[in-house]
Amino acid sequence: MASAQEAESENDSDGGNADALEREAEDYVSRVLSTVSLQASRPPHSLPMEAQGGIQYGGLDLKKSPVSGEDGEVSSPLLLLPLELILHILTYLDARFILTVLPLVCRTFRDIVSEKVTWRVRVQKKVRNNFPVVEQQNFDWPSACIELEEQLSHWSDNGRTEHFSLADGHYASVDAVLLLQGGSLCVSGSRDRNVCLWNLRNLGKDKEKVLVKPLGTDKTGTHKGWAWSLASCEDRVCSGSWDSTMKIWDIGAEGQLVQDIRGRAAILCLAYLPDILVAGSYDKRVSVYDPRASSPLIKSRKIHSSPVLSLVADDRHIVSGSEDRTLVVFDRRVNAVSQRIQLDNYLFCMSYEAPQLWAGDNQGLIHVYGSHEGTFQHLRCFDVGHASQVTGIWHSAGALYTTSTDKTMKVHIPTDPPRTLRTHTHSSVVNGVSVAGRTVAAASGGQMVEIWRFPE
Structure with missing residues (x-):
């Protein structure tokens, strides 16, 4: 310059x-x-891009309980359910509550909340579209999920x-x-x-x-x-x-x-x-x-x-x-x-x-x-x-x-x-x-x- x-x-x-x-x-x-008003021809809503892959679940088995036999006493009977069902039940709870309160209950809940897949599955069930638009490392899935759900709540017909x-x-x-x-x-x-x-x-x-x-x-x-x-x-x-x-x-x-x-x-x-x-x-x-x-x-x-x-x-x-x-x-x-x-x-x-x-x-x-x-x-x-x-x-x-x-x-x-x-x-x-x-x-x-x- x-x-x-x-x-x-x-x-x-x-x-x-x-x-x-x-x-x-x-x-x-x-x-x-x-x-x-614009009369020019418009492109389709989205330009071609390499499709995003499916959700990778790492070492988690969604069909099994997250509690192994070596974990000792179970803090809640809920944890004996398959992880997939636990994640479904959590969709009825507020995302901010899940992030701030559940990790204090027990180690297993803490591990579930800290796992990226917990939030990816939750987001996909909410939006049913590719998200985020730009894939990136270290994406803050919990914060994104909280903000997204609050947007859906604020701007719904029943929002205040x-x-x-x-x-x-x-x-x-x-x-x-x-x-x-x-x-x-x-x-x-x-x-x-x-x-x-x-x-x-x-x-x-x-x-x-x-x-x-x-x-x-x-x-x-x-x-x-x-x-x-x-x-x-x-x-x-x-x-x-x-x-x-x-x-x-x-x-x-x-x-x-x-x-x-x-x-x-x-x-x-x-x-x-x-x-x-x-x-x-x-x-x-x-x-x-x-x-x-x-x-x-x-x-x-x-x-x-x-x-x-x-x-x-x-x-x-x-x-x-x-x-x-x-x-x-x-x-x-x-x-x-x-x-x-x-x-x-x-x-x-x-x-x-x-x-x-x-x-x-x-x-x-x-x-x-x-x-x-x-x-x-x-x-x-x-x-x-x-x-x-x-x-x-x-x-x-x-x-x-x-x-x-x-x-x-x-x-x-x-x-x-x-x-x-x-x-x-x-x-x-x-x-x-x-x-x-x-x-x-x-x-x-x-x-x-x-x-x-x-x-x-």
Whole structure:
């Protein structure tokens, strides 16, 4: 990437006047986020991939009791049943209870709970589809099973999910939303140029105390252009704007401004790690900053031929997607681009936790990539029912959320293919989604932040 001095020398823009910035942003939205229904032919819900093998049971014999004659006294007559029948009985118990309580009963139950096959069998009975989509070593089956079952429970017809529409903070489209502190706080960025801080602990209690404040002290707004992107690292939040700035806020200190970093073009996407802040911008660049330094810019490079729409990062890779229909992998260890993948469509949003990268494109499709030894491979393409651009995606071991300009948010189980549990239809486009703990937040083009909260 270019040196910091070279990039800084190019940075002679003050963001332009507000009207020019807004015209540029509106042109971008008209081009990239058109809400016209898609007529292009769609692929099947899943692209070919080597079939996953059957469940391997290791040394366990499902037809026999897990207690051998050498185990001495049996703590429960239940343990004299064949293991297969024991596992079936356990399906009637809550997964979290099984994981936390049964190991305390006796050694045999502890061994059953610690065996991976216990959870694989349980998951397969629940979803009856390939899971996980990307096979990986050391997959946390118990945690995935707990999360998956809680998703099924929360979003079932009998689920007790609470819903709140926060309409008091913004007077223009909300384009970014981010949950903090396990879902107790929320920040939102809007075309009204403000980034608002919300205290979700007061939901359903004191409506006037839910909106804490817009961040910053300038009466004209948090930024001088649309507040378009958000990222967080611990208690620090970075907001990126069409005014070409990134502002870092200390949420632990009541949202005080910590740093104001000026880029050279509109900031369209962000990734925030403990050691670096990564920004993708309208001028086709991916830039890396160290917010702890007095001169934060580390390097900046034009690695795309069109605006950078989405990116993710970890301690090894920076992965960026662009309107030029490429996915570029930058290897931080060797300080060079290691892979450039040409796509049929452009990726507007990403969710990444190695080795799985899930992304949504401008045709309403979901793509899954797997990473192995530094190389990313396209594994799957799913049509989950969106009629236009996928604007937001959030993936974990047991949950998948997607939002779209087709005015919907969809809740899925991340199987192959994904199983859609719920479709929420809105009066306006939905621009992004964030999930933390028991809380889900969506950014609405209808000037609102939508919140769903699950019971404990």
